[in-house]
Amino acid sequence: MKQEKINQVIRPAIVSFFIFTVICGVLYTGLMTGIAQVLFPFGANGSIIKIEQNGINQVYGSEYLGQVFTEPQYLIGRPTTESGGPTNLSAVSAEQKALVEQRISDWHALDPGNARSIPMDLVTVSGSGVDPDISVAGAQYQVERIARERNRSVVDIQKIIDENTTLPVLGFLGQSVVNVLKVNISLDALN
Numbered sequence: 001m002k003q004e005k006i007n008q009v010i011r012p013a014i015v016s017f018f019i020f021t022v023i024c025g026v027l028y029t030g031l032m033t034g035i036a037q038v039l040f041p042f043g044a045n046g047s048i049i050k051i052e053q054n055g056i057n058q059v060y061g062s063e064y065l066g067q068v069f070t071e072p073q074y075l076i077g078r079p080t081t082e083s084g085g086p087t088n089l090s091a092v093s094a095e096q097k098a099l100v101e102q103r104i105s106d107w108h109a110l111d112p113g114n115a116r117s118i119p120m121d122l123v124t125v126s127g128s129g130v131d132p133d134i135s136v137a138g139a140q141y142q143v144e145r146i147a148r149e150r151n152r153s154v155v156d157i158q159k160i161i162d163e164n165t166t167l168p169v170l171g172f173l174g175q176s177v178v179n180v181l182k183v184n185i186s187l188d189a190l191n
Contacts, residue, residue, distance in 0.1 A: 133177035
């Protein structure tokens with residue numbers, strides 16, 4: 001009698017497990033993947049930036065994941081953590097203060113003639129740790145250095161930054177941002 005009651009509980013549980021695995025794990029996932037591929041293929045496939053060169057697609061990276069650029073001829077994005085993720089340091093902690101001071105020193109070493117104030121986003125990690133964008137002020141801070149390093153006019157560099165600036169949604173939600181990877185791809189195309 002006891003075995004029969006256990007079977008009455010276990011058999012429906014196992015059957016339910018397999019039914020919901022098929023519905024939620026296979027059918028739903030397949031349906032959402034198919035819809036995403038049809039409606040948003042660029043985003044569904046990782047927003048990968050590819051440029052054809054000599055008949056070969058050169059992959060540069062994802063439009064939505066920040067990448068590290070350190071050479072002075074490039075637009076440099078937000079700093080990242082060693083793990084590549086966000087930081088949970090307090091904004092007022094001694095460790096955060098030391099990191100920001102070190103990053104400020106690094107910026108002065110990279111461009112010693114630039115006496116302008118360094119925008120905050122260039123010395124602090126973003127909430128995600130992989131932000132692909134910087135503020136317009138962060139890009140403006142770097143224009144003269146990039147122009148000098150590439151032997152181009154400030155107007156040429158500014159044009160590229162303007163072309164890769166995204167305005168706030170509906171003109172007022174958020175702030176204007178500059179995509180670092182897109183700017184650097186455009187800069188390389190200049191030479």
